[in-house]
Amino acid sequence: MGESSELRGYHAAQWQGLVAPAGTPPDIIARVNAELNRALLLPDVKQRIGNLGVEFAPAAPEQFAADIRADTAKWNKLIRTLAIRLD
Secondary structure, three states: OOOEEEEOOOEEEEEOOOOOOOOHHHHHHHHHHHHHHHHHHHHHHHHHHOHHHHOOOOOOHHHHHHHHHHHHHHHHHHHHHHHOOOO
């Protein structure tokens, strides 16, 4: 996780993750997730990530998808409530 800030009850945090095209076979998703988590737990990788001030929080693909859906719903609600538009 990166820096965060508060916006009247909204917690904003930066996050990063990998996504794959729709229809990617589940076994491929599972393998990429396992290998990425394995690599991110290597001592030198953990140290380099830590030196950047980034906190690694591994998640199962299903949890990451749920987090994306929840964030999308949260921010869409705020955008609609405040009538935010792109000019």
